[in-house]
């Protein structure tokens with residue numbers, strides 16, 4: 001169970017996230033929508049720990065994690081995929097994923113054995129790469145992948161962390177049409193596991209409609225609508241303010 | 249082959265030329281007392297040994313983790329002074345060497361930890377400035393506390409008996425093994441073990457995290473790695489290795505002083521060795537240290553020979569005047585950095 005209480009962050013005079021209170025229950029997939037600059041990514045950064053709020057709290061599994069560093073949150077099961085691709089560009093595709101597996105398995109502080117002797121980490125990384133159809137490219141430097149594959153790798157890293165909370169920030173943005181289904185199927189599968197909580201920032205309304213149990217709408221940092229998809233999309237506030245998005 | 253794989257931690261040199269070069273360096277150093285028996289050449293060989301450790305330990309920070317530090321010579325000096333002053337004060341015994349080394353290691357690790365905790369979490373440039381400040385303060389302190397350190401003059405001390413030139417283990421005609429040769433092999437073996445130890449660390453899961461931190465610290469943190477912990481550990485490890493290199497240098501030189509340990513010139517030398525050899529590969533430190541120290545010692549002689557053979561020709565003799573060796577060293581470095589931006593090892597690895 002993840003919850004934010006009056007979560008607020010101010011950059012100078014600008015309030016990017018404004019007193020957002022919201023709870024996300026296990027087994028649910030919540031879509032977060034809103035125009036560019038609404039504060040969606042910033043809200044994610046506050047939850048996964050890249051930013052510290054000016055006010056408010058983040059509660060996870062019954063504990064207040066507002067002051068906890070991002071690394072500790074990741075180890076506790078808050079998994080995050082980034083909107084702007086955020087990889088280890090000169091390391092191989094497999095190494096990007098292997099580092100995630102290694103972190104989850106707490107093997108990072110081993111200074112005395114070679115990394116290749118931890119065969120299970122390598123095997124697990126390759127299994128994850130299979131899921132996003134990137135195993136073939138495992139020896140390529142991540143920075144040399146085409147954009148769509150980089151987005152897939154971003155998702156693979158998240159899968160490798162096996163979090164209980166999955167946070168996807170526009171996972172299909174900039175992908176070609178034929179690549180999108182791989183990612184959507186994966187998200188669908190994660191949701192179908194039933195015990196995970198998925199937060200998905202997504203602009204494509206057909207995607208949101210088909211995946212989400214619930215939609216929340218952010219506007220100028222404020223939570224302005226919250227409910228089951230059909231209702232929220234039909235609501236006057238969304239129809240008025242986000243006609244452009246709602247009709248995509 | 250499996251044996252070699254274990255020793256090299258699976259990190260085989262990435263090209264044939266590199267493997268050959270490393271093999272030549274290894275054999276030359278291993279047999280140096282017999283291949284190059286002169287005093288100067290043995291000095292050069294010993295210096296290469298402990299500078300390989302020093303440059304490699306610096307590469308743990310610069311090349312592997314992306315941390316710029318100017319305090320590396322301080323740790324080198326702590327080792328040199330630790331062993332040197334212990335021998336000077338408590339007499340030329342192995343106990344002195346051991347206690348001096350342990351005291352040096354303790355001080356180095358504590359200092360590295362303090363500098364790290366105060367500044368590793370902030371911007372890289374700030375860390376670099378702090379290390380520069382601390383290293384300068386330490387150098388001043390070392391020359392001020394002259395009752396202890398000998399000030400600018402440093403301290404000359406005696407080493408345990410088996411390491412002294414007068415000691416003879418074996419004498420058979422022209423063939424003799426004296427204390428100098430024993431010292432050399434002590435340094436060679438210690439340097440080899442330390443280098444292979446560092447090679448293991450950079451190829452361990454821990455070393456892989458360091459590379460992740462260098463590539464994208466933000467993401468490493470998001471994966472669950474507490475990067476400050478990793479950076480602090482490598483900072484201490486690097487300091488400890490530099491300290492041990494300092495101990496080796498002290499045993500060889502039987503002298504310790506600011507000019508041979510703490511000087512900022514040495515800091516620049518280490519930086520050049522790492523950059524020329526190639527950052528982020530420990531083999532680069534071997535190549536860089538070897539080329540640098542050979543150039544430093546033999547370029548002048550080479551130029552003298554060139555200048556003589558060009559006698560009578562216009563301009564050339566002046567151009568190659570041995571007094572200009574530093575200029576040519578500079579030219580060599582500029583060219584090598586220009587043509588091998590990834591260092592010599594980086595260039596060779598890219599060619600395969």
Ligand SMILES: Nc1ncnc2c1ncn2[C@@H]1O[C@H](COP(=O)(O)OP(=O)(O)O)[C@@H](O)[C@H]1O
Pocket residue numbers: 011016034035036037038039040041042043
């Ligand atoms: N680190 C920051 N410093 C200053 N302003 C920021 C920072 N991060 C985000 N913002 C501002 O906060 C607002 C929300 O941004 P963001 O969360 O990225 O929007 P979204 O993801 O909904 O498109 C924007 O106006 C952006 O300029």
Ligand SMILES: [Mg+2]
Pocket residue numbers: 040041042083169
């Ligand atoms: Mg965004």
